[in-house]
Amino acid sequence: MSRPVYITTPIYYVNDRPHIGHAYTTMISDVVARGCRLQGRTVFFLTGTDEHGAKVEKSATARGVTPQALADVNAAEFQRVLRLFDISNDDFIRTTQPRHTRQVQAMIKALQARGAITLGTFSGWYDEGQEEYYTETRAKELDYKSPISGKSLIRASEENYYFRLSEFQGRLEEFFNANPDFIQPSGRFNEVRGRLREGLQDVPVTRTNFSWGIPFPDDKRHVIYVWIDALMNYASALGLAWPLARDLGVPSIEGCAGSTASGAGLESDDATLAQLYESRAHFWPAHTHVIGKEILWFHAVIWPAMLMALELPLPKRIHAHSFWIADGQKMSKSMGNFVDLETIDRFVAHYGLDAWRWYMATQGPLQAADADFRASHFHETYTADLVNLVGNCASRVGAMIAKYCGGTLPDDAERGGEWPIRCEKAIVQWREAMDAFDLNAAARAPLELLREIDAFIHHTEPFKLAKDPANLARVESILSQSARTIRVAGVLLAPFLPTKMDELATAFGGSALGPVHAAGSHCNEFDSVVSFHLPKVGVSIAKLALFPRIDIVASA
């Protein structure tokens, strides 16, 4: 029995509006989650929102609302977008939920008890206007003047609680040496190791200059720095610190407003929560934390060190993807080339949600290089892969079965010929690629199968054979083999194209796939679902046009 799979996205900062960056991370995670469920693995797929910090406090003040009110509105927006994109997350965690804040306090207490968090003094060059500190080198670069106001920086110090990151250097290096696949892609791994070699400094985990955060236990002058709070969501969602919260006596949240939005049952009484968390604990350690490259350091170094201090197992893998750029330019709001929610909506409305997922998953910046978002490229990808290959292949076989076999799956005297083995190979490739988070390769395996079917039809020419009734058995074999192979390819494509492949599975095999990769479920019999032989002879086969040929979307 394979391990349960815990897949996470970063929790999204509520100060942002949803854009392609969020959509991308979430969608590729969703593809993997669905791919795992399809294989019969038990999956817990988590996403959520990060709601604390000075920026949120500042924005809220500027708008004359409370930080919680702002967070509520924007968290709701993120949740709306998840539903819009049919994301199969199993939970949505918000860092203002008591279930989270309580456990964060417990973890902080535990870290303190173990000496991993201690009180210290920080001093540096402070910019009064910006309310931020600069490092010595940076301050020198700035000639000890604020880059914004030009006013002189002042030497200031403040008392903070520190996480003793420096003490974990050796253990982290050991861990990295033993786990060369921990950080993906490999270039990022080298980056982190290089930086690790330069040495680690302790990191402050509290702030005193604003109040919108989780109060530091037993010292109310401090709030927990938002980053630390945010990282802990991966543990709190599974309730890993729930026993700690109980044992350390963190009964309620002081000074931290409870949120109104929540997942099912997550604002329930302790007994219910305890039960829920018991059922989730086995998902740890995480199978993959999917993140963007800008937050790699926190996930690859600080988070593992905190887990070491908490004596929890470390995640199996961190996958740091790169960024989308747009039309060859770095995306920026001022440039007007930012792929925001409105732009995404326009593409989804024009090409369909599955097509959007396909473009994200197969053309995105999954590896070290940034990817360019271009309407023409989107259109070409849609047309070449989905219309001309997937759609057309199903269409021509469906049409021939309608014409020559009365619209039902014919018998095959050849028992599949070489196709069951070819399907088997594609399945193996697909599984390996999915495991390696190589979505491109995972998509290519079934696509290749369809190319082979196109070639098979081209060479055997069933449409010519059909003109002589004597060839009926051969025609039936060819079409049966083609239809069965297309169905198998469709199953493998389902994590990418859940809606359309459901239609295909229904049209070519009589039963939809739906639930097998949706949230909270999994496929009990993957081997049977992807079996070439699954559909029964005589089942009706419908001709269908999965992906209509359409004109390129008008640019905004």
Add this chain to the structure above:
RNA sequence: GCCGAUGUAGCUCAGCUGGUUAGAGCGAGGGAUUCAUAAGCCCUAGGUCGGCGGUUCGAAUCCGCCCAUCGGCACCA
């Protein structure tokens, strides 16, 4: 500035430890067909492998320098 990466056909990229005429997909051009969503199939790209220099019998593949692009350099979510 420091550390690291990348620079191969119009586009996106393969080319591991050096060795015959440098590859794939997409796009573009041409052709034969019709089961199919004008899809599929066949043929076609002659690209100084960023530049210069070096090592070698021989380099896209090793070394040096230069140019360009990109990433990291910690309190930034």
